[in-house]
Amino acid sequence: MQDSVQIEARHLCKTFPMGQQQVVALEQVNLSFREGEFAGLVGPSGSGKTTFLNIAGLLDVPTGGNITVMGQPSDGASHKAAAALRNRHIGFIFQTFNLLPVYTVFENVEFPLLLQGMPKSQRKDAVWQALEWVGILDKAKARPSQLSGGQSQRVAIARAMVKRPAIVLADEPTANLDAKNSHNVLQTMVKLNEELKTSFIFSTHDEKVIQYLKRKISLEDGRVVEDSEAEARKHEAELQ
Amino acid sequence: MIGFLLKGLLRDRSRSLFPLLTVASGVALTVMLHGWLYGVLNSMLDVNAKFQTGHLKVMTLAYAEQEEQFPNDLACTGVESLLVELRNEFPDIVWTARIRFGGLLDVPDSTGETRAQGPAFGMAFDLFTATSPERRLLKLQQALVRGRLPHQANEILMSDEFARKLGVGIGETATLLSTTMYGSVAMHNFTVAGTVVFGISAMDRGAIIADISDVQRALDMENSAGEILGFLDTLQFEKERTEAVKMAFNQQHSDPDDDFSHTMLSLRDQNGLGELLDLIVMALSLVVGIFLFVMFIVLWNAGLMASLRRYGEIGVRLATGEDKGHLYRAMLLESFMLGLIGSALGTIVGLAISTYLQNHGLDFSSFSKNSSLFMDNVFRAQVTPGSYVIGFIPGLIATVLGTTFSGIGIYKRQTSQLFKELEV
Numbered sequence: 001m002q003d004s005v006q007i008e009a010r011h012l013c014k015t016f017p018m019g020q021q022q023v024v025a026l027e028q029v030n031l032s033f034r035e036g037e038f039a040g041l042v043g044p045s046g047s048g049k050t051t052f053l054n055i056a057g058l059l060d061v062p063t064g065g066n067i068t069v070m071g072q073p074s075d076g077a078s079h080k081a082a083a084a085l086r087n088r089h090i091g092f093i094f095q096t097f098n099l100l101p102v103y104t105v106f107e108n109v110e111f112p113l114l115l116q117g118m119p120k121s122q123r124k125d126a127v128w129q130a131l132e133w134v135g136i137l138d139k140a141k142a143r144p145s146q147l148s149g150g151q152s153q154r155v156a157i158a159r160a161m162v163k164r165p166a167i168v169l170a171d172e173p174t175a176n177l178d179a180k181n182s183h184n185v186l187q188t189m190v191k192l193n194e195e196l197k198t199s200f201i202f203s204t205h206d207e208k209v210i211q212y213l214k215r216k217i218s219l220e221d222g223r224v225v226e227d228s229e230a231e232a233r234k235h236e237a238e239l240q
Numbered sequence: 241m242i243g244f245l246l247k248g249l250l251r252d253r254s255r256s257l258f259p260l261l262t263v264a265s266g267v268a269l270t271v272m273l274h275g276w277l278y279g280v281l282n283s284m285l286d287v288n289a290k291f292q293t294g295h296l297k298v299m300t301l302a303y304a305e306q307e308e309q310f311p312n313d314l315a316c317t318g319v320e321s322l323l324v325e326l327r328n329e330f331p332d333i334v335w336t337a338r339i340r341f342g343g344l345l346d347v348p349d350s351t352g353e354t355r356a357q358g359p360a361f362g363m364a365f366d367l368f369t370a371t372s373p374e375r376r377l378l379k380l381q382q383a384l385v386r387g388r389l390p391h392q393a394n395e396i397l398m399s400d401e402f403a404r405k406l407g408v409g410i411g412e413t414a415t416l417l418s419t420t421m422y423g424s425v426a427m428h429n430f431t432v433a434g435t436v437v438f439g440i441s442a443m444d445r446g447a448i449i450a451d452i453s454d455v456q457r458a459l460d461m462e463n464s465a466g467e468i469l470g471f472l473d474t475l476q477f478e479k480e481r482t483e484a485v486k487m488a489f490n491q492q493h494s495d496p497d498d499d500f501s502h503t504m505l506s507l508r509d510q511n512g513l514g515e516l517l518d519l520i521v522m523a524l525s526l527v528v529g530i531f532l533f534v535m536f537i538v539l540w541n542a543g544l545m546a547s548l549r550r551y552g553e554i555g556v557r558l559a560t561g562e563d564k565g566h567l568y569r570a571m572l573l574e575s576f577m578l579g580l581i582g583s584a585l586g587t588i589v590g591l592a593i594s595t596y597l598q599n600h601g602l603d604f605s606s607f608s609k610n611s612s613l614f615m616d617n618v619f620r621a622q623v624t625p626g627s628y629v630i631g632f633i634p635g636l637i638a639t640v641l642g643t644t645f646s647g648i649g650i651y652k653r654q655t656s657q658l659f660k661e662l663e664v
Contacts, residue, residue, distance in 0.1 A: 057559070059558070061560065079565070080563045080565065083558070083561050083562060083563035083564070083566075084561070084563070086558075086559065086560070087560070087561020087562070088561070089563075092560070098552065098556045100556060101252075102247075102248045102251040103247070103248060103251075104253045107244070107247075110244075111244070111557075111560060112561060114241050114244055115560060115561050115562050115566075116242075116561075130378070134612040159560070211276055
């Protein structure tokens, strides 16, 4: 089941200009993610976690190396092609939820489907189903300002999942949640990962998230210093 | 999708109501300013044409050179045949002969001694003939405040203020002391038939209005008149039409070597009105231009602020898979709709205020008490076809351009940068 590679980064580098200097955010990162992963990029602030997620989500471009997302190399991909790829295959979950405040919960979740041009009746069914997955059917008509932090993040998950993406990129999804809500949200994600085979890639330094991860990748100063899957493979190879 | 975006726009008052109010108020001001300035300018032209210059004026060359002194000794002779000739040659223009004169108006008491005296500015034209355009042109019936309009020989109208100053009543005699066409003293008794107020300080201070045949007799100007005025049938001054008539007439009648040959001047050639008009039009264009520019900046800034405020929303939309071109087009459509609705609202408000000012005007008589300019004391706006569209220039173009420029920021920024701003 976990055979097909969805994201493959080779010698990925990213530097940002800061005044006269160049700050290195990623340096020679080699990583690949396969279908159905529940993986996390772990590390302190400034280690390059969010930068990697931005590049993997085609929101940013690398300054060196290359990355292939769902079989499409990022170099040379136009804005339009990148947007189309995001629209079809990638869902985002943010630390601050980023729900559109003037729309209801239903409308927030409906938005990605509108971009896909899905017919109204199909759209309606898909939104109700997504709300059911995350357990907030009763809040469909509420505005984001009427929701708690946990409920808001559930709506964000529903929005990311409604189009049935292959990959969900979650940037510090529990940073603004208390422990109880964090666990609820993470359990929802685990359930979706198992039932729908959607890959979840987190950037986090939250221990609560880390304990749910099936694969843990540690970053430090833009480099991968530990990858639990690579360790396991190595261990397996040694045993054989 | 458009319905979805429209829903968001309507719900977010800071994105819809505030920009709409900004656009509508700016547009209303533009429409009002345009109508007001246009009205004042047109009123000035109208008053000058009707009371002084006509759209065209025929005089002798010598009279034209000293026109301000009313040199009736240099007036046109053979006016009746000249009028016939003009009416035949230029039938779409209304021609009328006038005599302007100065003098002293003496009001005698019962013994014939002077009771009161004052300098008078006189204007004589055809008051009695049914086909005469003058009563209609000068709106004499509306201007009448006491008595009645003259209907028999030697009856005059006086400005009400002048009559009150001299203490002369309706039906009383007033004697004009002036000079004849040949330089001798003229003395003529008139009866005051009524008093008038034109709402023009220069006329209301000390004017008398008489029938031209009475004044021709009084000033010994048989079949003569200082000037023959021509009015375009539309009663609106048109530069090109008047210039064409003037050229045609002058080619045939004007001889620079003959002081008594006839010459035709247009409104623009008299009293420096041409230069004044050009100056006013330039000033108006400048004022309206500056106003439009300021409006443009304000609306641009509103568009910019709205776009900057929405970086968060923009970031989410991009992450969700909306492409930048679609987002940009949606923002332009949004601002176009705001600009259109705001401009329409502003135009309605501006037109309503302009129509009120057109009907009621604002009275500036206290400022023009001593003015010798032929200007209406009540300044009125004028609603023109231009009033219906002028507001859309700043309203629509500035709003859309504002969003166009501010939206470029979205294009230039890396999407991830928008996210950083989103996180703040």
